[in-house]
Amino acid sequence: MAEINSIIFENNMLKLIDQRKLPTIFEYFTCTNYRDVEYAIREMVVRGAPAIGATAAYGTLLLVDELIKENLTKVEFNKKIDIGLEFLNNSRPTAVNLMWAINKMKEVISTNSTKSYDDISLAVKKEAILIHKEDIETNKRMAKHGAKLINQGDTILTHCNTGALATAGYGTALGVIREAFYQEKNIFVYADETRPRLQGARLTAWELMEEGIPSKLIVDSAAATLIRDKKIDIILVGADRIALNGDSANKIGTFMLSVIAEKYNIPFYIVAPTTTIDFDIVSGGEIVIEERPSNEITIIGERVVAPAGMEVYNPAFDVTPNDLINGIVTEKGIIYPPFEKNIIKLKNNIGD
Numbered sequence: 001m002a003e004i005n006s007i008i009f010e011n012n013m014l015k016l017i018d019q020r021k022l023p024t025i026f027e028y029f030t031c032t033n034y035r036d037v038e039y040a041i042r043e044m045v046v047r048g049a050p051a052i053g054a055t056a057a058y059g060t061l062l063l064v065d066e067l068i069k070e071n072l073t074k075v076e077f078n079k080k081i082d083i084g085l086e087f088l089n090n091s092r093p094t095a096v097n098l099m100w101a102i103n104k105m106k107e108v109i110s111t112n113s114t115k116s117y118d119d120i121s122l123a124v125k126k127e128a129i130l131i132h133k134e135d136i137e138t139n140k141r142m143a144k145h146g147a148k149l150i151n152q153g154d155t156i157l158t159h160c161n162t163g164a165l166a167t168a169g170y171g172t173a174l175g176v177i178r179e180a181f182y183q184e185k186n187i188f189v190y191a192d193e194t195r196p197r198l199q200g201a202r203l204t205a206w207e208l209m210e211e212g213i214p215s216k217l218i219v220d221s222a223a224a225t226l227i228r229d230k231k232i233d234i235i236l237v238g239a240d241r242i243a244l245n246g247d248s249a250n251k252i253g254t255f256m257l258s259v260i261a262e263k264y265n266i267p268f269y270i271v272a273p274t275t276t277i278d279f280d281i282v283s284g285g286e287i288v289i290e291e292r293p294s295n296e297i298t299i300i301g302e303r304v305v306a307p308a309g310m311e312v313y314n315p316a317f318d319v320t321p322n323d324l325i326n327g328i329v330t331e332k333g334i335i336y337p338p339f340e341k342n343i344i345k346l347k348n349n350i351g352d
């Protein structure tokens with residue numbers, strides 16, 4: 001079992017595996033203040049909804065500790081906290097785990113607002129460590145539920161990276177794959193390269209090789225033929241934000257996979273913790289889809305595509321409608337349609 005720690009907080013510094021450099025270079029990017037953390041999220045040093053949430057939690061601790069040194073009044077402190085948290089919150093718009101974590105940290109600061117600055121810092125640190133630890137435990141529980149969907153000898157298709165690198169550890173969809181491998185289900189994995197940032201080719205490939213999981217890397221456009229030719233038994237993908245009706249935002253290219261899966265009757269599952277469910281939105285149409293810089297598409301080391309001046313459209317995510325999703329694997333179990341009714345039922349049971 002490969003122990004991959006994407007996030008390490010030690011000596012009042014946040015160390016993140018620099019995912020821009022994998023698989024060729026394994027290096028940590030060190031954040032000494034919350035502005036470093038905002039940069040790391042925005043530039044995808046760290047990426048993946050749960051990983052972004054845990055990172056922002058530690059970013060809040062760095063913000064608090066920085067402001068404590070300014071000897072501010074509580075009113076000034078709270079004002080600067082709000083500005084700093086808004087800055088972190090705006091680093092990427094789609095993954096709801098970022099907003100979820102920031103709100104959790106706001107609650108801790110507010111609950112402890114009458115205490116000393118040292119006590120506030122201690123409470124914030126405890127919450128950040130708890131979010132980090134709970135995400136790993138959540139992923140392991142979710143993986144057990146998801147592994148029940150995997151039959152002996154199954155071939156699994158996955159998209160983007162949903163592993164230990166995309167979370168605080170273990171992974172979501174790739175966590176299910178890990179668990180099925182550990183349970184000796186004799187699986188095989190096809191990993192989409194996932195243009196343009198190549199999270200599949202760089203990150204999922206690295207995690208699969210680290211674990212020794214039998215697998216092949218494919219270009220995104222090869223998935224359709226594998227699905228048509230019944231070479232795929234099940235498709236497992238992650239999510240960045242799930243609406244009450246089950247519509248799920250995930251890496252661009254996911255929706256296309258769901259359409260092909262439905263046509264060829266291949267099971268298509270979202271794997272995501274309940275922290276990725278946005279209980280405040282009814283459907284996927286309300287999800288903000290991040291649009292990223294054109295050079296992610298046009299420049300791969302050197303400019304190799306599209307003549308200079310060519311307009312580029314680079315949405316980082318798309319939304320898969322609930323009617324193309326067979327089920328949503330969470331740490332609480334698998335949610336099946338009707339999603340709205342069953343997600344609301346789950347919401348009422350969270351904390352059990």
Ligand SMILES: CSC[C@H]1O[C@H](OP(=O)(O)O)[C@H](O)[C@@H]1O
Nearest residue numbers: 047048049160166238239250251
């Ligand atoms: C376990 S969440 C992983 C999720 O995040 C990825 O997006 P990005 O790499 O841009 O942060 C992708 O949507 C994955 O499914």
